Amino acid sequence: MTLSQLLSTAFVQHAFYAVTAVALAAGAVGYFVVLRSQSFAAHAIGHVGFAGAAGAVWLGVSPIFGLLVFCLGAGLLIGWGGAALDESDTVVGVTLTAALGLGVLFISLYSGYANATYSILFGQILGVTSGDVATVTILSVSVLVVLSLVYRPLLFVSVDAQGAEARGLSIRGMSLLFMGLLALTTVVAIQIVGVLLVFALLVAPAAAAESTTSRPLHAAALSMGVALFSAWLGLFLGVWIGGPVSFWITALAATSYLVARTLARSARGRPARRPA
Amino acid sequence: MSVLEMSGGAVRLGGRTVWRDANFRLESGTITAVLGPNGSGKSTLLRATLGLVPLSEGTLRVFGEEPRRGSRDVGYMAQSRVADSMSSLTGRDYVGLGFDGPRFGWGRDRTKATVVREVLRLTGTTHFADRPISSLSGGQRQRIALAHATVFQPGLLLLDEPLAALDMGAQAEIVDLVNLISDRTGAAVVVVAHDLNPLAPIVDHVLWIARGQVRSGSVEDVVNEATLSDLYGHPIEIVMTARGRRVIVGLEEELAHPHPHGSDHSHDHDHEHDHEYGHGHGHGHESDDEAHRGETPRADR
Numbered sequence: 001m002t003l004s005q006l007l008s009t010a011f012v013q014h015a016f017y018a019v020t021a022v023a024l025a026a027g028a029v030g031y032f033v034v035l036r037s038q039s040f041a042a043h044a045i046g047h048v049g050f051a052g053a054a055g056a057v058w059l060g061v062s063p064i065f066g067l068l069v070f071c072l073g074a075g076l077l078i079g080w081g082g083a084a085l086d087e088s089d090t091v092v093g094v095t096l097t098a099a100l101g102l103g104v105l106f107i108s109l110y111s112g113y114a115n116a117t118y119s120i121l122f123g124q125i126l127g128v129t130s131g132d133v134a135t136v137t138i139l140s141v142s143v144l145v146v147l148s149l150v151y152r153p154l155l156f157v158s159v160d161a162q163g164a165e166a167r168g169l170s171i172r173g174m175s176l177l178f179m180g181l182l183a184l185t186t187v188v189a190i191q192i193v194g195v196l197l198v199f200a201l202l203v204a205p206a207a208a209a210e211s212t213t214s215r216p217l218h219a220a221a222l223s224m225g226v227a228l229f230s231a232w233l234g235l236f237l238g239v240w241i242g243g244p245v246s247f248w249i250t251a252l253a254a255t256s257y258l259v260a261r262t263l264a265r266s267a268r269g270r271p272a273r274r275p276a
Numbered sequence: 277m278s279v280l281e282m283s284g285g286a287v288r289l290g291g292r293t294v295w296r297d298a299n300f301r302l303e304s305g306t307i308t309a310v311l312g313p314n315g316s317g318k319s320t321l322l323r324a325t326l327g328l329v330p331l332s333e334g335t336l337r338v339f340g341e342e343p344r345r346g347s348r349d350v351g352y353m354a355q356s357r358v359a360d361s362m363s364s365l366t367g368r369d370y371v372g373l374g375f376d377g378p379r380f381g382w383g384r385d386r387t388k389a390t391v392v393r394e395v396l397r398l399t400g401t402t403h404f405a406d407r408p409i410s411s412l413s414g415g416q417r418q419r420i421a422l423a424h425a426t427v428f429q430p431g432l433l434l435l436d437e438p439l440a441a442l443d444m445g446a447q448a449e450i451v452d453l454v455n456l457i458s459d460r461t462g463a464a465v466v467v468v469a470h471d472l473n474p475l476a477p478i479v480d481h482v483l484w485i486a487r488g489q490v491r492s493g494s495v496e497d498v499v500n501e502a503t504l505s506d507l508y509g510h511p512i513e514i515v516m517t518a519r520g521r522r523v524i525v526g527l528e529e530e531l532a533h534p535h536p537h538g539s540d541h542s543h544d545h546d547h548e549h550d551h552e553y554g555h556g557h558g559h560g561h562e563s564d565d566e567a568h569r570g571e572t573p574r575a576d577r
Contacts, residue, residue: 035364149381156377159365162354163424166326167378168346214366214408 006239014128015245019231021133021140022185022192023201027227028147029185030206031220032178036158039203040089041078041179044096045186046198048074051103053120053190058110063120064135067187074099075183079176123194123246125235136188143184146177154178155216192231193246200250201227208253208260226256277340279304279432279464280325284334285490287320294320295485296333300492302464302481304431307454309475310468311499312485313527318468319355321485322434325466326352339431346378351425351463355436367405367412367420371395374427391427398460399423399453415446422453429461436468439475447474454478472499473521499524 006012033042052070053063074095081091107117119127128136147154157164157174165171182202189198205226209219234249278301286296294317302308310318323329324336327343336343338350351374375388396402401419409417418438425433435454439447455478458465469475472482472495482498484491486507491498498504499522504512512526 152373152377153380156373159370159373160354160424163352163374164377165328166345166350166352166354167374169378210364214364214369214410216365216369219364 003240007236010130011126011128012235012239014130014133015125015235016232017133018128018136019125019192019235019249020228021137022188023205023227023231024224025140025143025185026189026201027205027209027224028144028220029181030202030227031209031216031223032147032154032158032206033182033202034206034210035155035216036178038182039199041075041092042182042186042202043199044078044092045071045074045179045183046190046195046202047096047103048099049186049190049198050120050195051099051101051106053195054103054106054110054117057116057120058106063116064132064187064191067190068184070099071183071187071190072180075179075186076176079179080172119194120190121194121196122244123190123192123197125192125245126238128191132191136191139184139188143181143188147181150174150177193249197246197250200253201230204250204253204257205230208257211257211260211264226260227253230256278302278337279339280466281337281340282334285324285331285336286333287317287324287329288332289320289329293332293488295488295490298334298483298490298492300481300483300490302432302466304464305458305462306480307458307465307467307475307478308481308483309472309479310466310483310485311470311472314470316485316487318485319436321483321490322352322436322466322468325432325434326350348428349430349432351428351430351433353421353425353433353435353438355440355468365409366407367401367409367416367423368392368396370409370420371401371405371423371427374424395423395427395429398457399426413446414442415449418442418446418450419453422450422457426457426461426463429463431463433457433463433465435465437470438467439469439471444474451475451478476520476522 030042033039049067049071052066052068054066055070056063056066059066077095078092110116153164153169154174154177156167157169157171161171164174185202186198189201193201206219206223208226209222213219213222230249230252234247234252235245237243237248238245280300280302282298282300284296285298287294298321310321312318320329324331325338325343327345327347338347343350371392372388375391376385393402396405399419399422401416401423404412404416405420405423409420412420422435422438425435438450438454442450451474454465454467457463458478466483467475467479472479476495479495482491482493482495484498484504484507487509489507491503491507493503499514501512501514504514504524505526508527510526512524515523515525517523
């Protein structure tokens with residue numbers, strides 16, 4: 001099969017739509033993850049998803065249901081318990097380990113095909129069905145719409161929680177809302193890159209963007225762009241050269257971050273600003 | 277109608293009375309300093325005014341009404357934390373959040389740019405407003421924070437420790453700016469501080485909170501030996517230096533063994549003060565100033 005024939009097959013087409021939706025949602029939500037220094041929470045929710053997916057596989061239902069239940073549950077728990085950003089690490093850690101333990105239990109109970117576990121952990125982008133594409137697209141678009149509606153208050157509460165509280169915003173409410181969005185994004189991202197690598201798509205593009213610009217909207221847009229670039233190019237390289245697509249995507253996202261950091265550092269190295 | 281009026285006010289947090297019998301009345305265009313030891317409930321007073329903490333006794337009226345959260349007519353500047361997250365914004369963006377940050381939805385308010393431009397001009401921040409906050413000096417950051425709190429030209433402006441962690445030059449700049457804002461907008465300003473001296477030139481009124489009590493009056497009424505000795509229950513001396521700075525002697529013991537009554541340590545809002553206990557200096561004590569000087573350099577200055 002030639003490359004152009006490969007690219008026009010149904011499974012590559014499905015993968016293309018799915019990574020597009022996921023990259024946009026992950027890039028946008030990731031900006032707030034980085035801004036709120038909640039990478040650990042993002043990481044944890046992904047791993048909690050492992051328990052959910054393993055449980056669903058054991059029960060014989062689609063992993064996405066287990067992912068939804070566990071990721072949302074963990075997100076809300078972390079959002080509630082860790083509303084004050086500085087207390088959140090412990091809450092996240094406890095949630096994470098409890099869920100990983102459950103995941104191990106489910107895996108041991110499930111005596112079937114180990115491939116299911118593998119695809120939860122590392123993603124299975126080229127196995128995405130048209131039904132998966134629909135689910136992933138609906139969830140991603142919902143996340144993006146909600147995020148655009150709460151963008152300003154979320155930014156306010158993320159940079160100045162006390163000031164935002166004084167102006168009538170609920171710190172805990174916003175925290176719950178954001179962790180809900182993060183959980184949904186994690187669920188869709190796990191479909192593509194798997195539990196272990198979801199972090200790369202959520203955090204690396206956003207961190208790259210955030211180190212390059214001080215304008216929130218620019219940073220969020222740039223983060224979405226970097227995620228999209230990594231996802232598209234990763235998919236293309238996976239199909240063209242071979243190797244797991246999730247490897248390519250994560251490698252590209254990480255490289256983008258390194259490049260952005262290097263650029264930002266050399267920009268900062270320019271002659272210092274005149275002291276005011 | 278007074279801007280802020282408290283009668284017989286008390287606050288309990290976590291089953292403990294933070295302060296009680298607070299009686300005072302603040303008018304438009306006046307500047308009030310809130311002084312007292314760490315953990316005495318100074319920030320709590322601001323939070324009560326914002327409607328974030330209910331009174332357990334007495335009444336509090338803001339523009340004649342019950343305090344309510346989210347009022348545009350009350351500007352608030354939280355105690356400065358140079359949050360990493362805030363550093364990744366420009367000053368103008370942060371001031372803009374004061375305008376429409378609390379609003380959900382897609383709509384844009386066309387007046388925003390004008391309103392923000394005006395408050396940047398008022399606070400003298402225009403020329404660095406488009407730089408990332410992370411690149412600004414401590415004084416510049418506080419000016420931006422003041423612009424943020426003043427964006428609606430509120431009738432009441434609550435400032436929590438705006439002078440903390442600033443060098444003397446920057447302190448004087450911020451004091452001048454607070455005075456200017458009060459003059460231009462007619463706002464009643466309440467400033468929580470741990471040292472009266474830098475504020476003394478502009479202050480009309482003092483609220484001194486210690487050991488669960490609140491004393492209110494002019495600087496002379498409150499910051500005198502009789503009142504403070506009565507408040508603390510032991511002799512307090514006030515020494516005036518040649519340059520008119522007040523040095524308060526006799527609080528050392530109070531600070532080394534803080535009186536449990538009226539402490540609101542359980543309340544996380546005040547926890548950042550705690551390290552100051554370790555110095556064992558009095559509030560308003562000159563050496564208190566000096567002790568902090570070395571701790572607060574801004575790397576980017």
